[in-house]
Amino acid sequence: MVETVKLTIDGHHITVPKGTLVIEAARQVGVMVPHFCYHPKLKPDANCRMCLVEIEKMPKLQTACSTPAAEGMVVRTATTVVNEAHKSVLEFILANHPLDCPVCDQGGRCDLQDFSHEYTPTTSRFIEVKRVFPKEYFSPLIETQMNRCVQCLRCVRYCDEVMDVKALAPSGRGTMTEIKHFTHHELDCEFCGGCVQICPVGAITSRLSMYEFRPWMLKRADTVCTYCGDGCQITIQTKENQLIEVMSAQGAGRNNGDLCARGFFGYHVSTHPDRLQHPLIRRNGELVQATWEDALEWVAETAIRLKLAHGPNAFGGLIGARCTNEDLYLFQKFMRLVVGTNNIDSSARYGQINGVRALRRVQGTSRWTVTFDDIVSAEALLLVGTNVTETNPITGLKVKEAVKKRQATLLTIEALEPAVGTISNIANLAAHHFSVQPDGFKPAVLGLIKAVVEENLVSQPLAQKAPGYVQAVSEAVRRLSWQAIERATGSSSQSFIDATRSFTRTARAVILVGQGVLRAPDGSGLTATLLDLLLLTGHHGLPGCGVAPLAEENNDQGAVEMGAALEYLPGPSDANDQAARARLAQAWKEELPKGPGKSLMEMIEGARTGSLKAMFIVGENPAGSLPPSAGTMEALQSLDLLVCQELFLTETARLAHVVLPACSYAEKDGTFTNTEGHVQSVRHAIELIGESRPDWEILSALSVLMGYPLEYGDAKEIFKEIRSLIPGYGLLGPAPTPPRPDQAVVESYLKTGYSSGLAERYTLGERRAASGERKDFSLTLLVTQTLFHSGKFSTRAKGLLQVQAEGAFSLNPADGTRLGLAEGDRVRVSNDLGEMTTTVKLQDRVPVGLALFPEHFDQEARRLLRVSTDPATQVPYYKSASVKVEKAK
Amino acid sequence: MTMAKPKYELILLKNMLQPGYTGSLADYERAGGYQALRKILGKVAPAEVTAMVTKSGLRGRGGAGFPAGIKWGFLPKDYQGPKYLCCNADESEPGTFKDRQLMERDPHQVLEGIAIACYAIGAETAYIYIRGEFVLGAKILEKAIAEARAAGYLGKNVLGAGVTIDVWVHRGAGAYICGEETALLESLEGKRGLPRVKPPFPATAGLYGKPTVINNVETLANLPHIITRGPEWFASIGSPPKSTGMRIFCVSGHVKRPGNYEVPMGITCRDLIFEHAGGMRSDKPLKAIIPGGASASFFTPEHLDVKLDFESVAQAGSMLGSGGVTVMEEGTSMVWAALRLMEFFHHESCGKCSPCREGSSWLVQTLRRIVNKRGRMQDLETLTDLCQNIAGRTVCAFGDAEVAPILSTLKYWRHEYEELIRTAEANGSSELLMPAAARH
């Protein structure tokens, strides 16, 4: 029960929880107290002195933003004294303000403008010389104009308290205080745009939209960001069909108004000049412009011919998980009904499917049993294989909030060293950090489980309920020696014991599983092992506890739930679940195709061997994602029909017989399902570019031409069908209600389910080396995701390219010294597969022996990689290789 | 430093005035030093020490004059965990130079006071936040701490009583605002020295968020004497019951013998200036007195008989503050004096709160214009208005301090302002000379 206090504000009586600030209480009764420095996300600083109010029994005026409400308090916000105070504070703030509103981008939505219209006389008594700061170049994306600054320090506090980046600081004293960054070169930070959003005046503005608009000209559309699985709500602001800027209102969506660089500055992809605007058909070896009618008729004709000649299983379908649920749903329905094959896969195959499989196996759910709110209120957080700040920045903010504001214990297992850098490093906040090599996640997790078992921290109820399971797991970990674990992880047994102790004594624990685990061999097994950890500590099934695999692409989760995978039907239900098949057949009024279906890698193999004749690829680029050693190019080239629905002419689209222009998220309606399973509406912000069409519309048209019409009026109709078939797609509420673990599945897992693959899961085993991989090179190259890009999609966003336009080879300085390399050196990186030339970047956070390269610019780096496929889940792994590095001539 | 022959029994300055006294540990011990610490350590309960200090009526010598014992009593009673004592040696108030002498000439007296305070509040760590410019003082203190630690007066297991008292010297970086206790804590934590929003007060969440007591050097230096000679003795000195003990006044300005004078609380300004400091420098009559450092309001000759204790000075419309008495003779331009002080405050305004940040530059520019004979009559009203708008609307007391000189000079010497402005008007130079682009 929350303690409450009663107080009176301007005659309104209100009861608020104890500790509520007067300004917040006032807002609740509809009284607006003017303020600059107060922000609900930040700790009160009370520096602008704008929110002075009269409180009975207090001699002086008090700042409403820093005074907590007390029992019986009587607050007055509109007395003569208070108004005089507001007026005088504004007079001070305006004294040195340049009043260049006509050329200021904030003009029209500026707090200072609004308040001065409300409180001050139009002429100031200030007749002295105004203070001026010389203009300094700040950064390519963020512009500062310090003369306009009111020194509320919101940007500085946001950068520190929320983002944990600390890129900005006030410098100078008194009137000469200005907000600066620390270094002599231009601003180098996470570019989350938080300072731009939070600035109450025009002191910090975005250069991307500078002078392009006035606030009243903008049309707004609330939609969902398309970059990572966090599913942040963004408001795209447009002017005359031009994308002007992106913002996210305080309290909006799952991100609560916080964004990352990708969300805030990466919006120009949709209007990139390279966007495909017309269908293209290959004629005499060249892709030439065609009309929609010609293109679709040709596709339908060829497809029908091939289907008659080779049967439906000569077809394959691949869809990108950046598409909406409607596109994904219709695509799998198209493949299953119109074409009649189970050869369906999506980019969720690269990793998300691992997580879903493990969750389904152990607890019978296909999504998280926790939400972002549970992360924030968790007492212990374990992050495995995820540099969460760079892959899922907003989930990262939730972790930061839990650790910084609520003192949660953070445990991290990551191929990352705790070191201060220009980008915040989640390992810096960790109470217990295990820095491992990319193949060391499993030993580290096993180390934790061993500590649980050996320190007798196994939950008693579990030991009574499932003695066999506990026995089996205990024996499995006891067989592992601490020496072996220490050798594999580089951390002492004591550190595992300490970490486990602080993890087990908490009531709410969440484990976040990242791409380091999910996109690696046996990712599904390790995720199941993490669920074992939660089961053993007794957290599993408790409210606010769970294992949460992080989705990399924005609709990875949706792709699985829509059944865009060979092993899942919409739901997701297993493809050979007879009840689900019958239910679906009834809804679709058609029998579902039988047969196992082919996964991504199998389809490519099939294309190479000639068993696959045709492929429909929607928004996915296997030729550009998989390394050349996988032979994707050759395989796709040998197809009789390759249809691509794409925004740009990608590597794959260049091989296609027909390229159909699809439209981006900014132009279509639909829904995305984020990593926590929250279904959110996507709304179009601009009109369709050129002749592009939403993917579902193209598929629908094709289905008509192919003689099996799947006709829908709009995306809503498809969603209606989805809603009738798939649980969790009912009401689109403000927050998701996570599913509870299915007790029947958990019990069956504890009884017998655990045993399959147990021995394999509980061995330290060397990482499965790709066939022929040689270990005699000096460094392990790991292709990773960085904060400023998401896949290859964002490499066409002009804003993000200004921050990061090319890949660099990041090394630990110690390795740099060992190899005689300095920052900025050109190096030749090679192994038996190929070589590349790139630039060296020395970073303390990269562990010794490892070299990171961003996957977004891996056109060259891909040549060094080999693909190995997980036999169980068919997940391809191609992220690391051992390489030799030498200085380029 | 010129010292007059002591008229009263000196307490704080007694040792250092002995011929040949070097301030070393040996000298201090010979003069009866560290006896107070021996007397209480492990023998008297910390709460009793606090009670003794409360009983003595010792009030803070830094400026605000808050009773020391009561301040200690604000610490949470059942708190388990580190507590801190901070010795505020950031003596930056213009016209104040007592702490410097105490630290440089008799450092062990301060250290013993710190040790006693640490024991009383249960702090194991004390920080001396010394003003950055006091290089010599910092060196002397470092040396004294080393001596005391070697002799077992500081460090682990002090005097075998199982008490840990570690003292560290931290040099500031030269900001006046760091004398404000919360800004001092911020600076000590390695952050930008900006005052914190109160509440929470340092007593509950101070240094690193832990309960912290901040005392002035002079306050702490008084402690050994209170312990040795008893609170009743201390309470009988000065003008009991509210202002007890001796007080060091730093007399500066147009007097014959500027310097530090330790006198009982409650002597009159006249006594201090004319008897102790030797009267006015030249034969010109006295025009103005600042009774308690730059942030106190001016006094006129009418106030010569005001008793120098906390209550009387406050009643007369000023404050005793840090005890820096600045004397000005007839012929001093009070507008110029106000400008001079205002320039100091403008330079030292930390920039946190809008009224103080913008107001100080505004006030300085306006005053400068008046002094340069370019003022206008309306300016006086603007000045008063601005001062009233700054005072009481800032996070710390700096806002109130910076307007005191202007408000008091405007109150007592308004005619001087008017005279300057009339000259300006006569010359026609009250027209604005600013570039018009600056006038919005």
Added chain:
Amino acid sequence: MMKTFNAWLKTIIFYEILIGMKATLGHLLRYKPITLQYPHEKRTLPDSYRGMLALLRYDDGTEKCVGCDLCEAACPSRVIKVISAEVPGEPTKRYSKEYYMDMTRCLFCGLCVDACPVDALGMTREYEWAVYDKRQLRLNKQQLLAIGDRSFPVREKRLELQHPNVAFFNVAFRQMPPKEG
């Protein structure tokens, strides 16, 4: 009797018609034309005549317009379209890259002139803007500046700015109220 006679007299001399034609008859005899023979003759315009709009320059030939879009916002009939941008080579300085006025829609209310914070817009005394093709009435920035150049030969002085960062436009020329109290 007399009444009847008067009524009869008025009837036979068509008195009402004479009254009605009083002005006509008066002018018939005393010829003094009141119609202006436009375009040979032109009327004297009132001092505050609101004619064709124009963009103005400072005495050194630089454009006054800072591209603030306020005229566009003030215009009731959406005549104006401003495309503003950063001055190439001068960081954070704003100007109107393109400026269009669709004079077919203008109602010469002068609100844009009032709204302009830098007095970059003026109303000339030009009104002879009959054209054969109404597309010619969509004026661009060069045309508007040319109108300003010919209608306002005396240009305002560009004030030396206190500092290039304070304000990028000349506020000082506004007729500001005196700075009392």
